[in-house]
Amino acid sequence: MKFSSVILLLFALVLALKPSGVVSGQGWTYPPEFEGARVETYKKTPQTDLKLWIFDPPELRTGEKRPAIVFFFGGGWRGGSPAQFEHQCRDLAAVGMVAITADYRVLNRHKTLADSCVADARSAIRWVRANAERLHVDPNRIVAAGGSAGGHIAACTGILQSLDDPADDVGVSCSPNLLALFNPALILAPMEDLPADEKAAANLAERLGVPARSISPIHQLRENLPPTIIFHGEDDPTVPFATVKKFTQASTALGNQCKLVAYPKMKHGFFNYGRNGKPGQYYTATMSELKTFLGEHRYIAAAKRDRHTSANVHLRGHFDNSWDQFTNKKKGVVAFIGGSITEMNGYRVMVSQDLQKRFPDTEFKFINAGISSTCSTTGAHRLARDVLAARPDLLFVEFAVNDDQDAAHADRECRRGMEGILRQARETDPTLDVVVTHFVNPPMLDLLSNGKTPVSSNAHEAVADHYDVSTIDLAKEVAERIDAKKLTWKEYGGTHPAPAGNRVAADMIRELLDAGWAECESQSSKVPGKHPLPESLDQGNYARGKLIAVSNADFDKSWVLGVPAWDALPGGKRQRFKQLDLLCAEAAGAELKFEFQGQAFGLYVLAGPDAGRVEYSVDGSEFKTAELYHRHSSGLHYPRTVMLATDLEQGQHQVTLKVSEDRHAKSKGNAVRILEFVTN
Numbered sequence: 001m002k003f004s005s006v007i008l009l010l011f012a013l014v015l016a017l018k019p020s021g022v023v024s025g026q027g028w029t030y031p032p033e034f035e036g037a038r039v040e041t042y043k044k045t046p047q048t049d050l051k052l053w054i055f056d057p058p059e060l061r062t063g064e065k066r067p068a069i070v071f072f073f074g075g076g077w078r079g080g081s082p083a084q085f086e087h088q089c090r091d092l093a094a095v096g097m098v099a100i101t102a103d104y105r106v107l108n109r110h111k112t113l114a115d116s117c118v119a120d121a122r123s124a125i126r127w128v129r130a131n132a133e134r135l136h137v138d139p140n141r142i143v144a145a146g147g148s149a150g151g152h153i154a155a156c157t158g159i160l161q162s163l164d165d166p167a168d169d170v171g172v173s174c175s176p177n178l179l180a181l182f183n184p185a186l187i188l189a190p191m192e193d194l195p196a197d198e199k200a201a202a203n204l205a206e207r208l209g210v211p212a213r214s215i216s217p218i219h220q221l222r223e224n225l226p227p228t229i230i231f232h233g234e235d236d237p238t239v240p241f242a243t244v245k246k247f248t249q250a251s252t253a254l255g256n257q258c259k260l261v262a263y264p265k266m267k268h269g270f271f272n273y274g275r276n277g278k279p280g281q282y283y284t285a286t287m288s289e290l291k292t293f294l295g296e297h298r299y300i301a302a303a304k305r306d307r308h309t310s311a312n313v314h315l316r317g318h319f320d321n322s323w324d325q326f327t328n329k330k331k332g333v334v335a336f337i338g339g340s341i342t343e344m345n346g347y348r349v350m351v352s353q354d355l356q357k358r359f360p361d362t363e364f365k366f367i368n369a370g371i372s373s374t375c376s377t378t379g380a381h382r383l384a385r386d387v388l389a390a391r392p393d394l395l396f397v398e399f400a401v402n403d404d405q406d407a408a409h410a411d412r413e414c415r416r417g418m419e420g421i422l423r424q425a426r427e428t429d430p431t432l433d434v435v436v437t438h439f440v441n442p443p444m445l446d447l448l449s450n451g452k453t454p455v456s457s458n459a460h461e462a463v464a465d466h467y468d469v470s471t472i473d474l475a476k477e478v479a480e481r482i483d484a485k486k487l488t489w490k491e492y493g494g495t496h497p498a499p500a501g502n503r504v505a506a507d508m509i510r511e512l513l514d515a516g517w518a519e520c521e522s523q524s525s526k527v528p529g530k531h532p533l534p535e536s537l538d539q540g541n542y543a544r545g546k547l548i549a550v551s552n553a554d555f556d557k558s559w560v561l562g563v564p565a566w567d568a569l570p571g572g573k574r575q576r577f578k579q580l581d582l583l584c585a586e587a588a589g590a591e592l593k594f595e596f597q598g599q600a601f602g603l604y605v606l607a608g609p610d611a612g613r614v615e616y617s618v619d620g621s622e623f624k625t626a627e628l629y630h631r632h633s634s635g636l637h638y639p640r641t642v643m644l645a646t647d648l649e650q651g652q653h654q655v656t657l658k659v660s661e662d663r664h665a666k667s668k669g670n671a672v673r674i675l676e677f678v679t680n
Contacts, residue, residue, distance in 0.1 A: 245260060339406065404455065
């Protein structure tokens, strides 16, 4: 791209933004109001007192020093609002940082130019460092971050050596220790090897208040700059991708650490928190990358990073609480939830034995909450009853295979189920230590062998990363060992692993716990703390999932509540269900009504060879049909959760349900056998 185009587009950035008030349709208001944040004045200017908003991490103790991050909003040095980075602040505070979003002077509100924006940003970093002890901030771990023009001024805090406010104490450094820049403007003046449009450059300089070269980050590059990460859309029409690519190349050529993370087809502002209270795909993606970057520099608990573990063992967060319980209190409750891989006597038994050997004087209670064939959706709805009621200290979760082969979930349902489990666990007991393990089946193995990631394990990993939960990527480990001819699928044992396969899983878990507890041993006096609870990834997740007794329904005489006459029914029956009361109907038209509170409703059923279909209406809406028959129903009364209505308005609802006259072509009847209702 010719530099004339770059200058014109940057000039357009300056001119195009709207006046102060609601910004760019995102709903960022000025001045902002943030629930739970502290507001302080960091600078007094002739135009206004400049404030910043501080989001403290949970469980902040006296004398602690935490890493800090200061965000600067975008707006072409003309407008914008600190509200742009509210959600990033809340997410990073939740994982242990002091997160700050700062105001600065802009043209529309204060009749100032870009040089004042830079001076204010440098003042803000100085203020944080000067007040570090009072703010519980480590003065040697401060990150400057921002988007667009805010990315520009954040970069200027670490790169420029001038443009300070005369009132500042320049004896306090304004240079951050890291830089995190979102589609930043980094080239504001002509380059020797690029032709320039002098008229456009002159017009731009009028907005800058100083000569363009003096405020252009690429022109001020030097050695020993703060490590930097840049997030940028490849189709950005406002700040062209070519500019940040050139900056990255120039900075790294000087020996600096500068990483550019590119997002194909994305335009300006792609990273912002989404509308309708939902984060959005690229907010989540950029925050995951940012947390990884911060983890690599030990500003937060490492995400997707080796902490004394092998490549497929992902240690995140801490295991302080299980360590304290097992070592000091000599009692421990350990729970396992999943499908048949958990229910069988496999890795669960080995892990239990390993724990008992490691802590021989500890009195353990081990809970097997595995139910064959069930997915993470079922797991989320039964978690409170089957696991959390026992108040475990350590929880192991396994659902990747069942979400793949049994439920055949798409990405959304995999995420909603796993987030339902992890968020519910964190909300119920913030001290609970959790490990998620991704097991593997042949189709998943084929994907991994071809360099692809299975939908279920990819979704579960993303959720675990967001909640700072440790994971064991057994699936990838097995694929890599097979590719290296260090293991065969037969030796591993198949979808339900043989002892050798379960030993691989148990050994990886032991490696994870050894690393996590080694950190506890090195800090023997540390008081166990709570795990962070970030904002939800998906507002429709099943964290409020519950199982409701079928006796709460109002049903007609065609329904029978009791133990089915199993001996008279064809198809396999699992022992765990044979003595349970079910609500059953086989006649088409059999009807029931059920009132529930929440935003989702479904059925936990046994679907056998004669499984039918149900028709349902929520709050008097048009009837829809749901299939209960499953591909495994032909030989088994198969346990499954069928979600009928999701994403409803939160509140009171009534569902009318009846047995359909239609049925699956392979079904031998119209039977509906309901174990429990599920609500969220």
